[in-house]
Amino acid sequence: MIKDENSIKALHKQIELYQLLFDNINAGSTITDPDGYITHFNKPYGRFLNLDPDAQIGKHCTEVIENSRMHIVARTGKAEINKSHRINGHDMVVQRIPIKKDGKVLAVYGQVMFQNIEEVKQLATKLSMLESKVQLFEKELFDLRSTKYTFNCIIGKSSEIKDLKDEAQKAALNDSTVLVTGESGTGKELFSQAIHNASPRRSHPFVRINCAAIPKDLLESELFGYVEGAFTGAKVKGKPGKFELANNGTIFLDEIGDLPLEMQPKLLRVLEEKEFERIGDTKIIRSDFRVICATNQNLEDLMEKQKFRKDLFYRLNVIPIYIPPLRKRQKDILPLARHLLKKMTLAANRSDMDIEKTAVKELQNYDWPGNARELSNVLERAMYSSDNNTIYKGDLPFHLNYNAQAQGKNKKPTLKDAQSQAQIKAIYQALARTNYNKAKASKLLGIHRTLLYKKMKEYNIGLKPE
Template identity: 35%
Template sequence: MVKDLNLNKLKVGSTIIIGDTIQEITEIGKSCFPECNIIKKGEICPLASEALFTRVKKGGNIKIGDYVNIKDSLYSYVESYKYVNQIVDSIPLGYMISDLYGNIEIVNKQMLDMFGYRMEDIKGKRVLDLFKGWATVKNLITSYNTFTDEEVLVNAKTNKVRFNLNASPLLNYEGEVVGIIYIFNDVKKERKLANKLMGRQAIYTFDKIIGNDEGFKRLIDFSKEIADSRSTILITGESGTGKEILAQSIHNYSNRREEPFVAINSGAIPKSLIESELFGYEEGAFTGAKKGGQPGKFEIADKGTIFLDEIGEMPYDMQTRLLRVIEEGTISRVGATSQKVVDVRIIAASNRDLEEEVRKGNFRKDLFYRLNVLPIEIPPLRKRKGDIPLLVDYFMEKISMRLNKKKVHISKTDMDKLMDYKWPGNIRELENLIELIVNVGYIPTKITEGNLESDIKKDTNARAEELSLDYVEKIHIAKVLKMYSGNITHAAKVLGIGRNTLYRKIKKHGIE
């Protein structure tokens, strides 16, 4: 017999050491062989109540009284990892260990919280009860591979939830795989990182929208009121009025602010690609399709907001598919036979008169009504002239700081001219003008109603010489020479050029 045999500590597949042998447990029983009725000193054989069957992996001597050494079994790893759990419990990741039969041995508090289970709920569960695809994970791990950054659908306490899973092998002292270590991460956190890296993030908020015009302020108030609504929003307005800025602000004011904001320009994508771009595709759907397929913008925006800019440019056949997404809340990848449920808030925008496009037959009437549930029309800049001084000050401050240049003072006369201008390019045109003013350091000499662009060109052409690199170089060299009283050696050293080079430039520019 062996001492300290405790079957509760052992499992099929565990490795144990008895004497000089290494054995793998193949079966654990609660009774000995039926024919075993040995009685010694008036006592029944101790193995009559418990039996352990093993396969010898390494032979050796066993003698009466040998202890069972289980430090090489998975159980010993579990025991040794108990103190590690005190550290792991403080890490915001779900952590679990199972044996190769899928029996769960260790979980940390974070994983219980993520899945909504209590410790007593998880006892007796197997990994395959938690998520589909465990066999794939096991096959990879037992082949000494890892399972990296894959999404799995976990059977949480109240619902099925997607988590990001990393799995790696747990090895014994001989380098054999005896278990699997699992690390679960919240997919939302993965998405937030991806959103930052890929630019899928709304950066504008309502406090960055400038305007004191009463009608414009009512528009902002209305936008805030509907921010949490699941209904579709249609933003209309001329080019340059800030439709995407308003869409981002609505998203950041809503209860979806922590989720993705995905913007797509319907008019910038070729007709042949727009379907796969919006709805994704399966592996093998077409020549050149990525292995494993690719999610579309609607899948990426799940739980968040998708902004469909220039919706009036969307091909007519794609309008039908978009209508189905709005009505049913499902999408189907190109090449797929199944549907996926998505929870996406749609904000569409157009600088076209969509009602006129409907009359022309270019835009579906039913889609227009579905999109136009919450309409917002942004007024052109010429209809909110009182906001022009505010916008000029805002852009002057912002652009001068970004370019590290001085702000340019704008007189009342020039401001009046700016307010009288029609601004066909709206706020975008005004911002570009202020950037030009900051760069050149002066205001175009002639700003007349309806002819600003040509006047700027005339004015800049008139002073083209002053903006050239040669002119700037000439002025700078003359300034440095004056600072050092014409001393060529000192001036060349400060300019970072050789004396001969400086002489050539003095001659070239005719500096006396």
């Protein structure tokens, strides 16, 4: 008997707990039986409808709730989620959920999700704004981490490039400062990104700054950042500097030889202490970064001219990596040219192109003062001037043909040479466009076929190579 009384007391406590939980649901809620009669009606719903919750028990839902569909959901057994419901002239958002056991509806639970549909619109607006902010932050984060080059992107077969890749891969494994030097267009940023992407810092930002491209009076704020009101035109809430953004990652100081002399001691302090202050602030910011620098200038010459500090040079020149110019890596020219051409044809949605043997010879004999950047320019021009899937000597720019021949003869250009080169170029282009059909080529050139043969013999222009 006592056991039964204890069980009843425990059951009552459980029911009280459920009722307490039901009443403490912040949203207006009700439960009906399968016939639509109210069995539970919580206090928030009573306050919303200005009704006594207890007095609604036992009433049919349609007597209490305007436009109620609880009884319909009980009959269909299908839930209605996030539906519009109008009560007392107010549009609300509600849900009605059938409670089932063994496929049979035992009750229906109804809840007011939003008391005013305007709340939904406001929430949607807020979510849209948040989504825009997230997209902006994701873009900024992507820009910081958007390194696309690895050691696999460094193309070449020469012993120089192989040794250089080995040296750079070793540099990637430690955290010392790297100074990459070489002529313009040799691939200094390519090597710098490859080192970062092979380092333990690869999952963190790679932050670029071009020391030559930023005005002198803005360079300090770009490097170290600033606080609100630091100077006229400063952004509200300030802006972090490149060293701050590079925390745990790599900062790439391109064109370091162009860094103004007055900025050099400030950079030296940051490199040694790994701490700095934003402009207009006294708060110390600490950042853990790795430094990679690049320049096409001779820093030792700049030191002699007192345009570059010796102490900064020694701090930067821990791991020196010198990239030889393309003219000193002749074995790299053809594989690099084919690699670049493949990328170009893919981007232009064209078929793969080949380079004819005499054109290859011209590419290899040229001295490439602009290095890979100039090679890319020449190939792109040749690709668009070619009428087929092969680049011939005649598709190459005039200065390439002349430079190669002048180098071989070791002489300066004359007017006669220029005329000859113009004729050679015109003949090669005509032959290439007519698939080496000499009758069509002579017609295209506006000369007799006999004269074309004579000129081809004079300039040692042979038949189409296999």
